[in-house]
Amino acid sequence: MKSQHTIQALVQNEAGTLNRLVSLFRRRGFNLASLNAGDCEVEGFSRVTLVVNGDDEVLQQCVGQLQKLIDVVSVDDLPFTASVMRELALIHLTGVANNRREILDLLAVADGKIVHFGLDSLTVEVSGDAKSIDRFIAMLGPYHVTEVVRTGVVGLRTENRIPSELASPTFAATSA
């Protein structure tokens, strides 16, 4: 079945780690919709959230091949129903002099905020799951959107959490 999965990988930061991840996707022909990497709770490690398009077989290969990378510590296929997924978008609009009020209303509905304003422009910030950001951008259709920047999804499992590798008290010591 075609679907989209959000995978979280815990990786050890080394020269070439991100290169290795991306190279794997290209080489095996996995379809990567978004990738987000950032620091996590332990120095020297990162959490990477990957959104992958593909059926269950593709996903199984993808998780397995990621797990095989030496600098990948663990991989979790985040269950949609037991995780939070968030993405942040910055949107620049121009020609807003006559419809600021309407845009502010939409922004209130989407729980967004203005992060910069000019005489005839606005830069707004919204966050949420990818679908709600899609919807918000669609709602801006009548206005003059000049640029959209999105971070890609970050996800975190909320239920049935497997104790994190990093939670072990000895971990930071031994991995230093």
Added chain:
Amino acid sequence: MNMEKRTGSQVVMEALARHGVDTIFGYPGGVILPLYDEMLKWPQIDHILVRHEQCAAHMADGYARATGKVGVCLGTSGPGATNLVTGIATAIMDSVPMLVLTGQVNSWAIGKDAFQEVDIQGITIPITKHNYLVTNVDDLPYVMAEAFYLANTGRKGPVHVDIPKDVFQALTDAPFPETVHRRGYTIPGAAPLTDIERAAEMLNQAERPIAIAGAGVIWSETAPFIRQLAEKADLPIINSLLGLGAIDRQDPRSLGMMGMHGEAAATIAVQEADLVIGIGNRFDDRLTGKTSGFAPKAEIIHFDIDPTEFGKCVRTMHVVPGDLTHNLPAFVEAVKPAKRKTWWGEIRQWQAEYPLVVPEDGRFLARHVMKGLNECTGGNAIVSTDVGQHQMWAAQFYQFKRPYQWLSSGGLGTMGFGFPAAMGAKFACPDQEVWAIVGDGGFQMTLQELQTAFECKLDVNIALINNGYLGMIRQWQELFYDDRQSHSSMGNPDYAKLAEAYGVHFVRCDNAADLPAAVEAARTTKGPSLVEFVVAMEENVYPMVAAGASNDNLIMDPALARSDAESLMGAQP
């Protein structure tokens, strides 16, 4: 722990010595000079000076395939490093444990397009199990230890360490680690007993079961359990190309290789089986043919150390993950003794109907050479090959007895592999007879190593199958391109003069009657021997399954239909 300060170069040599490395294969260059200078102080480690870095990698590969130990090769930065790439890719495709060391430009010059700089770490990411660029000498002892550990544990593979010149020269007192531990890297152990029991139950219930033993059996050194399994469950054993040697070909339950050019009886048996047990193999496309037509009547069980192999190519009913060292003995224990008279009756019938043949039509064929080499060496030699027709004939006709005897580039299909791989094997196993079986195409890719063999007085034998063609290419052109021979015909140098120039013993043989004497001369001559077998130019490998076709569509040897098929080989009923 207080350690005396030593240079990065010392750390590298000490690491090699600590891991019992006796031979390394390489070529010097600017940025790796500090290591080459240090090498002079380590007489216990032989450095073999090759004539092209690709061959250093193939020699390290051959060394590993003949012993199960990590092969080590090295080269300088830039072109030295890129020349190693084909050898690294060859090794990863066949899961060969290898350590590749390269010099890199000074760490402060990286990224400046310095002389002989290339991003070799970036280049080898997709063709290594893991790789490193070591920019701090204090990391080097751990990296070297981890590189050996990763290369030779779990599913084996090449590991590459790139070391800048200044890191070779820098001083460190960092100790070697007592143990290596890497978060998220666990060496697979035994499968849950229930997995073994279910597999055993499926085998007990099956009426027409068959097993395919792959190279995983070789690397895990579990071949004795394949024999026990075959005996206890009366189970026919097939080999993948690289699984040859996992069971003695003379064992009555060995059916030989299956697949594109496998033995017909083996390929047919899998199509007719009700249970196929893959053991340490990866269901490569040359073995399965079109996957939707593979083993259509069978349920498939798959034993493998790498879980990503499960379901990658064929749908499996049941999987047994983990190390065969644990899982195979447990499986043998769990299966019930059986006799499968009916099933064997059918298999013997196919074997009788479609044997491998050497047509006696007056021509001197490459098949005569394979059969003759097998007879003259008693099936005991270590045999390496290049890729193509001669490789398939060697796989078909040489009666491999044991693991680590067959060195062939199965996955990548690297021409030019056979000769240097044989050299690596001979360096590793000086007491064993070693033959490189090569075609005239592949041999011309790496024959400069004749000089290396001569200098080292290496007692390696080369069977050069000279048909003046890239034979497999010509065969495909004949069968699939209306015999339009686009660039498959190829001239050859005068090999007698070539051998003389390199100081290598030479015999030319162009008929079957002279073959035993030619082979014997090579065997008894100390130092390298080149035997040129001038064979029929146009000879095809059969049986054959066309690429992309189902294994049901076997093209049989036309000679089977003729009366000249006198000389039969292969497992006889």
